[in-house]
Amino acid sequence: MDCDRACDLLGAYRDGELGVDESAGLAAHIAGCKTCRDTLAEYDRLGRALAAEGRRPMPLSLGPKVRRTLDTEDADGIAAEARSWRMPRTRSGAMAFASRAAMLLVACSLSAGTSWFLATRGDRIEQIERDVVSAHVRSLLADSPVQVATSDQHTVRPWFAGRSDLAPDVKDLASQGFPLVGGRLDYVDGRRASVLVYKRRLHTINVFLWPSPGNADSALRATTRNGYTLLAYTRGGVTTWLASDLNTEELKTLASLL
Numbered sequence: 645m646d647c648d649r650a651c652d653l654l655g656a657y658r659d660g661e662l663g664v665d666e667s668a669g670l671a672a673h674i675a676g677c678k679t680c681r682d683t684l685a686e687y688d689r690l691g692r693a694l695a696a697e698g699r700r701p702m703p704l705s706l707g708p709k710v711r712r713t714l715d716t717e718d719a720d721g722i723a724a725e726a727r728s729w730r731m732p733r734t735r736s737g738a739m740a741f742a743s744r745a746a747m748l749l750v751a752c753s754l755s756a757g758t759s760w761f762l763a764t765r766g767d768r769i770e771q772i773e774r775d776v777v778s779a780h781v782r783s784l785l786a787d788s789p790v791q792v793a794t795s796d797q798h799t800v801r802p803w804f805a806g807r808s809d810l811a812p813d814v815k816d817l818a819s820q821g822f823p824l825v826g827g828r829l830d831y832v833d834g835r836r837a838s839v840l841v842y843k844r845r846l847h848t849i850n851v852f853l854w855p856s857p858g859n860a861d862s863a864l865r866a867t868t869r870n871g872y873t874l875l876a877y878t879r880g881g882v883t884t885w886l887a888s889d890l891n892t893e894e895l896k897t898l899a900s901l902l
């Protein structure tokens with residue numbers, strides 16, 4: 645076994661992940677190769693140092709640097725960063741190799757963290773989509789989709805006050821082809837939502853609104869679920885979801901008028 649191959653296998657060897665033959669071959673190489681012995685010792689030292697450190701929050705400045713470095717494939721900067729962050733300097737000849745290992749550890753944990761974040765966020769959005777569609781369908785199955793039935797915007801808004809966390813701005817958009825039917829309260833994503841109901845020809849449109857203070861404004865996101873069109877956006881600390889069997893373009897027109 646040559647040194648390059650041995651180096652590739654050292655991590656797996658240390659973790660007991662090699663097969664019997666490969667493990668024996670590598671052990672024989674290590675016995676006769678000071679470089680690989682030193683590298684393995686550095687791995688052990690690094691492993692102990694990381695274990696002793698426990699889990700510490702990653703410095704905020706490091707994330708963008710890792711991403712930039714991975715983009716440019718220039719690992720030197722991040723190796724220096726990892727060295728200054730986690731690891732005491734050492735004169736060991738295996739240092740460069742260990743730094744690279746530390747860099748990869750940082751990159752792996754960052755990418756795992758990012759994936760976890762994205763997966764969690766994806767699950768959350770899917771959960772809300774399901775809830776919004778359920779609430780929309782429930783409203784269609786009920787005798788009436790509204791608790792306060794009126795096209796008078798000046799009636800609907802006060803009706804929400806005291807009943808809901810949010811008394812939204814209400815517009816009758818009949819002249820634009822979206823007559824206001826009324827309003828109701830519903831329960832979406834574990835919270836009370838104020839709902840405005842509009843019509844477009846024979847289509848019913850539910851507009852769900854709830855306060856989301858501190859959330860940044862977001863672009864309009866369109867999706868379909870179970871054959872229903874959904875639009876979502878956050879603006880001015882209010883999250884809004886529109887649900888209908890109307891097509892996306894016409895639903896976007898309503899969103900732009902709200």
Ligand SMILES: [Zn+2]
Nearest residue numbers: 647650677680
């Ligand atoms: Zn070697």
